[in-house]
Amino acid sequence: MxxxxxxxxxxxxxxxxxxxxxxxxxxxxxxxxxxxxxxxxxxxxxxxxxxxxxxxxxxxxxxxxxxxxxxxxxxxxxxxxxxxxxxxxxxxxxxxxxxxxxxxxxxxxxxxxxxxxxxxxxxxxxxxxxxxxxxxxxxxxxxxxxxxxxxxxxxxxxxxxxxxxxxxxxxxxxxxxxxxxxxxxxxxxxxxxxxxxFSSWWTNKTRQDTFEMAQNEKLYKDIQRLSASAKRTSSWSFETEKSKNGTRNSGSKLDKGYVGHKAAKMMKRSKSIEQRQHAALEEKSKLLRNIEQSESLAISQLEYSKSELAILDHVTIYYGERAVCKNVSLTIEPGDRIAISGPNGSGKSSLLHLLNAEALHYTGTFQRDPQLRVSYVSQNTSHLRGTLSDYAAEHRIDESLFKAVLRKLDFARIQFEKDISAFSGGQKKKVLIARSLCEEAHLHIWDEPLNFVDVISRMQIEELLLEYTPTIVFVEHDREFHDRVATKTIELGGD
CATH class of the missing domain: 3.40.50.300 (P-loop containing nucleotide triphosphate hydrolases)
Known part of the structure; x- marks a missing residue:
């Protein structure tokens, strides 16, 4: 072909x-x-x-x-x-x-x-x-x-x-x-x-990363040994050179030519070791070249004193006269990681909007503590513009922490100088996720947070949710993410 x-x-x-x-x-x-x-x-x-x-x-x-x-x-x-x-x-x-x-x-x-x-x-x-x-x-x-x-x-x-x-x-x-x-x-x-x-590629990449890290550890030890040896040899050369103007213990004068030759020889050896050290450093720079750094993320939710954050009992949500989801019964308890699933148009986002206390027309019973603090990530990123500093100030989150989270999500520092509107689709999603991780909340609600987000960042976010077990309700169509993270699944569709 x-x-x-x-x-x-x-x-x-x-x-x-x-x-x-x-x-x-x-x-x-x-x-x-x-x-x-x-x-x-x-x-x-x-x-x-x-x-x-x-x-x-x-x-x-x-x-x-x-x-x-x-x-x-x-x-x-x-x-x-x-x-x-x-x-x-x-x-x-x-x-x-x-x-x-x-x-x-x-x-x-x-x-x-x-x-x-x-x-x-x-x-x-x-x-x-x-x-x-x-x-x-x-x-x-x-x-x-x-x-x-x-x-x-x-x-x-x-x-x-x-x-x-x-x-x-x-x-x-x-x-x-x-x-x-x-x-x-x-x-x-x-x-x-x-x-x-993808799975075979990821297996090969993980194997290669493991090999390179092992090689890097060995090389690091070699560099330390070479560095110590070079310092000792350089020190010996310096002391020998100083002794040219001294005397032997017997009182006779030293052979300055012999001592100088010996010092030069030792200095040459020191330089040789230094060159080996530089070569090792250069080799090290070639290693780890493609290892993707994926530092651990953290999330800190506010403590919630009650046993139930929200209760829905046979709730049906309407847009105009049309019911977009029907007869939903759901209790959210601390530590729940609830996936909302269902075909397109089944009302998944509408349910998240209701949980976020947005004004929607519904029937049935919906109870939510008015003091409940929610961090919400929407599907839409079209509203994002301005600098990251302005965005952090607008949402009253710690700017240093916000940018540190973005760095862990593979943002280069040069991105911090750009307008958010110029970011890629995945980078805009990461802005929303990083903001949510920095907000103080009892409950996180995320609506398709991983659209456009790269695989390694998805894995980081998975590990975060599995390690810290926050209370979260989410819609996400990535099967791997859905299956690993969810402790409960609510399936919408039909009656």
Whole structure:
């Protein structure tokens, strides 16, 4: 199969002294099902844009294929979905679209509804179907899972597993495992490709990290030994050189030429040891180059004196005349980690809004202590702008602690100088999570907190919640996160 060849790729955004890519080389077979992973801000979307020729760069990208990028821009969401498809791919073959929609379990009637009236999950599936109705294209699929529930993620993963010739950006481990056969990873200092799914890549990376850390420990001990030896030899040389003007114990004069020669020899040995030390230090700099530092996070909830934080008894929530979730009964107790699950449109976010004491129309019984302090993380990040310092002041949290949490979530210090609106989607989510971790609260409510957040940060947050066992109610469609963290699951849908 033809290959995409990347040679000596170097790229930095205008005005930035920090290159996203520097002298990068690799090759991609256009027949692969390639999962693309890396921490937020490392340049995954940037690389997809470079493939499409959107930015100027140095080096070469040889592309024997044309590209299509998901998600497609929809210029007229008020149009019927059928017309939106026609705008994206003029003169498409109708049977191909129907074939793809059928594989994605999307009914034909969505084509005759305004695109904007479709749920976000339906919109995602329609645009994925459009992606696969053209031939001879290499597909760039950028985070398709962010608006898909657990069931839809499995369906889409199985769908993609039947396809070939794409790069898939996703941070959902279970999703990647179901549908890719290679992993392209942007590491701290390089880009590498491995055959296999995410789990096999992660196993290999963990093994390599363990080896490098063991080598680093051995090298550190060698450096300490060399340093001590160099200091001793240098000291001996200095004392010997000083003795040139002294006398022997017998009173006769010293042979200054002999002593000087001996001192020079010892100094030469000292320099040799010093050079070995520098070489060892240089070798050390090559080790640990791709070990991702994921320091432990912490959370400190306020003590709650009562045995129940909130009670819902046969609660039904309405938007206008429409019931968005029905007959929900739930008791939240200290230490509960409750996952709210269900298909898109089943009222998960509405339930979280009610628990956050937002004014909603409902029937049934809802009891919540008015003194209960809640820290809420919303799905939406579009409101984020301004500096991190201003954001910390606005939310009355400790700025130093806030930035320390962001550093642990892989924020470079240079990010602290930027406007939040310029952050990547994952970095904006991390701002919301870091703020929540800094707030004093009895209960944390998180609505899809991991959208766009990289895998390693997801693991950090998992370990945090398992170690500190805070009281939290959350909606999250990452299967691994959901299964590891939740102590209870509330399933919405139907009656």
């Amino acid at each position: 033809p290959a995409i060849q990347v040679t000596n790729l170097t790229f930095a955004y205008p005005g930035s002294y920090d290159p996203i890519f520097e002298h990068v080389h690799f090759q991609i077979d256009t027949d692969w099902k390639l999962g693309f992973t890396g921490r937020n801000g490392r340049g995954k979307t940037t690389f997809l844009n470079l493939l499409q020729g959107k930015y100027e760069y140095s080096g070469t990208i040889s592309t024997p294929v044309a590209f299509d990028y998901f998600p497609f821009p929809v210029e007229h969401p008020e149009y019927l979905t059928l017309d939106v498809v026609e705008e994206i791919v003029p003169n498409y073959e109708s049977w191909k679209l129907m074939r793809e929609l059928n594989l994605l379990k999307v009914s034909e009637d969505v084509l005759y509804r305004p695109f904007e009236s479709l749920s976000q999950g339906e919109q995602t599936k329609v645009l994925l179907a459009v992606l696969f109705i053209q031939d001879n294209r290499f597909l760039l699929i950028d985070e398709p899972t962010n608006h898909l529930d657990l069931h839809a993620r499995k369906l889409v993963a199985d769908y993609l597993n039947t396809k070939r010739g794409f790069i898939l950006v996703s941070h959902d481990r279970a999703f990647l495992d179901r549908c890719v056969d290679h992993i392209l990873s942007i590491n701290k200092t390089n880009i590498e490709i491995q055959k296999g799914n």
